[in-house]
Amino acid sequence: MHADHFDITIDASRSLLHVTMRGHWMTEPVERYEQAVGVAVAGMLSAGCRRGNLLALVDARKLNTQSQNVIAEFKARMHREGLLPRRLATVLSSTLSKRQVERIAILNQRLFVDESDALSWLLSEEVET
Template identity: 30%
Template structure:
């Protein structure tokens, strides 16, 4: 049986562009998810835009096949109205992952899945930051 990859994640915020960048990799155990969730919430707290005005770019190219529990928790985050992005771009390496993400995001007109990071970033940023009154 092959060894499972350790979970890794990086969450960055660009408040000037109302952008959250998330990179996840490996296999997430319940403990890994427990470490991810507070960082995820912290990132969204750093945004200066109003609720649901942000953009999100998620890179899952290094993510391993997850347990049903981890999939359910990640899906719950995507569905949580507090974190619903104005635009959501996902980057997935393999065709299977892209098709699974496309199915999961099918109801969202504001979400797309890409194979190439540059295309994903160009699309998610195309709308530009939300303009706010001075």
């Protein structure tokens, strides 16, 4: 799925949701994003992925710094049962972005500066703590 502020692709064979985020968001793109993730997750589940095994790779290197309202809206919408992956790897390019993501982070999330490192961690057999 392609939208102005994000792209979402799925790889059901690896239970992987790949998201690219960009630009400056208002609350409307957050709502569209939540809906798009829900559709993508439903598609993965119908393709045979198990809910507890979903992995997500989010490339936020082109995402601008967001307002407090957008951060709060994003956290409220995305911290719902069914949308949270088993592992979430977020690729970032700035310290300020890292601080914003840390405020909405989930327990099984790690932050990276390199997409290949993020993907390696997602697909590894490393035991989660």
